[in-house]
Amino acid sequence: MEKLGMNELREKYLSFFESKGHLRLPSFSLIPKNDKSLLLINAGMAPLKPYFTGKEIPPSKRITTCQKCIRTPDIERVGKTARHGTFFEMLGNFSFGDYFKKEAILWAWEFVTKELRLPEERLWVTIYEKDDEAFEIWNKIVGLPAGKIVRMGKEDNFWEIGIGPCGPCSEIYFDRGEDKGCGKPECGIGCDCDRFIEFWNLVFTQFNKDAEGNYNPLPNPNIDTGMGLERIATVMQDVDSIFDVDVVRGITDFVGKISGVKYGTDKKADISLRVITDHIRGVVFMISDGILPSNEGRGYVLRRILRRAARHGKLLGLNEAFLYKIVDVVIKHYGDAYPELVERKDYIKKIVKIEEERFKETIDQGLNILNLYVEELKNQGENILDGVKAFKLYDTYGFPIDLTKEILQEVGIDVDEEEYKRELDKQRIRARSSRKEDSNIWEKDIYAGLKDIKTHFVGYNNIETHSKVLSIIKDNELIESAEAGDDVSIILDVTPFYAESGGQTGDQGILKNEDVLIKINDCKRVAGDKFIHIGTIERGIINTEDMVEALIDIDKRLDTARNHTATHLLHKALRDTLGEHVHQAGSYVSSERLRFDFTHYQAVTKDELKRIEDIVNEKIYQNIDVAVEVMTYEEALKNGAMALFTEKYGDAVRVVKINNYSKELCGGTHVKNTGFIGLIKIISESGVAAGTRRIEAVTGRNAIKYINEKELILDTAAEILKVPKKDIIIKIEQLNQNLKEMQDETAQLKMNIAMLVSDNLEKSYIDIQGIKFVSARLEDFDMDGLKIIGDILKEKLKTAVLIFTSQKNNKINFLGMATKNTVKMGVNVGNIIREICKLTGGNGGGKPDMAQGVGKDADKVDYALQEAYNILKKQIK
Structure with a gap:
């Protein structure tokens, strides 16, 4: 077998499944989209969940991806074992009601034996003990001897999470040889030793488990497979650890070089080298996807692994910031597969360095606090630090418990670890309760059950339509009719109403006919292709199958469009003024105002804000036409269009072009010409998180309103101070000087x-x-x-x-x-x-x-x- 590198393996896998009719999609962001059950993407199938549940229609029934993933449950074992890591890549091929078990098994076998040329005599498979169909395919069609097909129980070879889609799975193992085994007579598949390594899991989603525990066959079964890229690279390169494969080892060797420690010469130092190598990869990819260090949620995960890596650097003698230097090496190895890393390199390095330096300050503070604790204990004649204080060092100052224990042991003091763990558990409970827990990640809402209903959106070109009422929902229940006073959600067959998306609020307006008038306050998109018009019936009765006129509030739509187009101009002006590291990190666009979050590591100065505002207004005055083109995602990127970190795009995308000045992928509504914006006025700039800034602004009539309000304030101030408006500043300076003299006295x-x-x-x-x-x-x-x-x-x-x-x-x-x-x-x-x-x-x-x-x-x-x-x-x- 050929010793293929990780980058070669990735491309070989994706190309192989493309040849089998699969659509190759780029890795999704590590930030889950519309999935509150996950903090971070942790498997190849996780971002595809809406396709498995039917909430969204996949761009193809066959898809293949290499998905970047983060998992932290075993973070304490990273560096100490050969296989544990927080960051990894998961290769996968997926079928959504298309091919099934036979094709999945045959293609998997073809890939490992023909493409990878793994020797068949060293390959084993496991199946679910009751899955005779899988046995027949492996034994009769593939030709694998029955003795190499191991039947295993539900715990090992049946995939399910709560109720919903589930099914048996089949895993492929590689025998690394007797020298890698434990030597026990019973050594075989399932043994804890390193001889047999599982590298590919084929999940056959063929049942739907109901609340009573019944397994009902799915009419359209699915395929979900996952193969760890680092793990298969370990097999192909015949090395003992994921840290020894080519790409990962290249990073480890660089860490060893800057620390003066050679990998493989000291067991304790090797742990630190591996921790740094693993964590810096996760750090780079998380920041690239728009995640920033914080004290909660996914930002806390980022901060935790970054600081853990920095702490292991201290153990290697690296007392100054060093992680940001490794970013270049990570991007050198991964940049071809993930070009966004190259584009965002300077930004990633800046955030890493800022967080490193911040940690250096807090860890020094932590040492001072710990020294005070030691002094108190000695004065009291005690030798155990209570767990609450140990946890405070960790939680407030980022002081790892093992570092606390190590320092205290030198002076003969222990830590109450049980109490520390109780405090840690309390924090975990708080963290879980801070986000909505979803005990059944496959649970379908009422809208997902309306499979044959969809809405055709025509609102880019129309402000009113004649539409049929397809469904009426009240109190989360489908009803046939509703009357005056009822709060309802209505699904139409066709609509001009824009549904809230991409930071833009939904349209408002009315639905009416001779018998009914409904005030629509919002519009949202659910279950992929259904638009729900949320409002209150002001008069009459509405029934399913009724025809209504759907009219949007055109004034609010135009004000919203002004603000949305202005965000595109603002984005480009920010990049031109502050640098190419600036990327959109969130936005909110309504008829009243716009809010734009962007990646930047320091406050924007007044002069910079003035220049940014001037640039946008200049583009408004130039009356530039705003054009929209529909093309493939790949074509859009080749043409220089900007995409958002966290957005998921289909095969066809809308590109909003403002001449050659700005090109962005966007599904929102826009003005036809920048001149329609009228004017932009920035009203505030602030920080919302480490490395993220926020600008709020108004345009058009709201900008004029804002200026008039400021003018009124100036008039009032001039009247109070009894000076002309042009002399207000001089008068205030005089008053300040008088006040200072009085304060000095x-x-x-x-x-x-x-x-x-x-x-x-x-x-x-x-x-x-x-x-x-x-x-x-x-x-x-x-x-x-x-x-x-x-x-x-x-x-x-x-x-x-x-x-x-x-x-x-x-x-x-x-x-x-x-x-x-x-x-x-x-x-x-x-x-x-x-x-x-x-x-x-x-x-x-x-x-x-x-x-x-x-x-x-x-x-x-x-x-x-x-x-x-x-x-x-x-x-x-």
């Missing part, structure tokens, strides 16, 4: 008062073993005033502990300060303030040399100050 007055108070307090100290202790109940000082007095006294007394309290604006303030040399003697005013504030019913705390708090009971303040003296005496070593 007030500050000087406070300083003078503080000096007088400190002079009075200087001689009131009590000497406690060489420490000058001053406590005082002062009147009418805020916290800043107390700090000024404290700073002056510290300078005068040199070795001092100060405890002050003062009541101002019905608030009792406490302040504790200590000179640095007293801290070395055991003083901790943070503990003192915490305890004395409690005595007054309040709370407080802080650092050993500076702390503050508040009290509630003024009658107990004097007692609290006396107690401060007693606490201090106990602290001094």
Whole structure:
């Protein structure tokens, strides 16, 4: 057999199934589309789920893909085993009610024996124990000896998730030889050793499991297969680990080069090299698909694996940011198969570097906190760190538990890992509840059951139609008629209403005839090709089969179109001004405004915003025609059209062209000419996540309204200030200068008062073993005033502990300060303030040399100050 590289294997597989009539689709985004049961795409079939369920019509009944995937359940095992990884590629061929078991098995055998030339004597298969049909195909048609066809139980060879489509499967194994085995007499298929490796799973989806547990045959069974690219490469290249195949090893060797550690020479270092190699691949692909580091959802997964890789870099001696340097190597190996990586390289590197540097800051903070915990434990004579604190280090500062344990072991302290795990479990429960759980990922809604009903959308060219009512839904139930006052969803055979999609809101308008008037407030697309018109019946009765006039609100449609076309101009202006790394990361387009999220790693300056706005307005003034062309997805990309990270496209796509200035794939509605936009006005720019910015803007009549409102504000300000509008800024600057002078005078007055108070307090100290202790109940000082007095006294007394309290604006303030040399003697005013504030019913705390708090009971303040003296005496070593 030929030792094929990963890139060769990928292309060979996809080309083979293209020759069998399959449509080759590019890998879908790692971000699931319209699937709340998944955080990240974790299998080749996951993005094709709507085709299996019937919610959407596939572009072809035969499809083949190489799907990028992320799985994290076994993240702690990554680097320690030969086969575990968080990122992998899954090769697959799929049939949606077309070919079935015989073709799937025969083509699989043809591919592995003829294309890959794997020796037949080293191939084994498993089947579901009751699947006699699969046995007959493997044995009678393929010719595989019965002894090499292993029947296995439901747990191993039957694929199902809850209720819905399911079926038996057949897996293909490769025998790597006795030298890779465990040596046990019973060693064979299913053994945990590394001799027999399963590399291809053929799933025969032929049943539908109902709620009662019955398996009903599907009228159109499906095929879903999955072959791990890294795993088959391990077989083809005759290596022991997925980290030893050509593409992956190229990354590992580079990590070894920059760390000065040669792979294969040290077992512990090898774990770190493998972790970094695996995680940086996932990081690159996730950021490329528009995922950004955050503390929740898929952004948390990204942050977790990126920081885990960075932490393993520290173990290899890499103390400065280094992961961003590996991005180039990852893209070098994967760029041909995933050209979007090359296009987004600079952006990916920037995000990785920012997150690395941010982690360096937090991990240093974590070390400081951990050192404080150690000091507290030693002072208390304890040697176990509670799990809540260990979890806080992990959750707040990104401090891995193994690093916490390692540092503590050096000073003879253990971690309460059981409590840590309980806190971790609590977080996982919170994470699961933060997104809608879907216990049955195959569950079909009421619309998916309407298989013979579809809506023809003509709204690109028509604003009204004569339509037939196909279905009426009320309270998620199909009904035959509805009357005035009912809130309904109506499906028509033909409609001019645009359904919410691609960030554009659905059209509003009315449905009417002589007997009924329905106000439509929204329009959505469901189950692939059904448009539901959501509204309220204002008069009359509506029945299925009725004919109605469907009229959209043309003013709102045009305002929405202005905003949508403006987002295309804005996108291009952002790229021209800020750089090619800018990509759309989300949008919202309604009749009132537009919101545009984009990838950028820092705030846009005022000058940049002004330039961006000017560019868009210039294109508006040029009255450029806006054209729409329909072509294949591949043709669109060849012509330079931009596609969204997370969008899924069919074979035919709409390309919106604004001359040669902007070309984007888009299904939205647009103006015919940029001049119809009238004007754009950017009203805000802000950050929404790490590496993602947001611009909000208005166009047309809403832009004029916005400007008029600002004009009114200026008129009012000029009237209040009693100056012409052109002099408002000069007047404000004068007022600011007057205010600053008054503040300076007030500050000087406070300083003078503080000096007088400190002079009075200087001689009131009590000497406690060489420490000058001053406590005082002062009147009418805020916290800043107390700090000024404290700073002056510290300078005068040199070795001092100060405890002050003062009541101002019905608030009792406490302040504790200590000179640095007293801290070395055991003083901790943070503990003192915490305890004395409690005595007054309040709370407080802080650092050993500076702390503050508040009290509630003024009658107990004097007692609290006396107690401060007693606490201090106990602290001094």
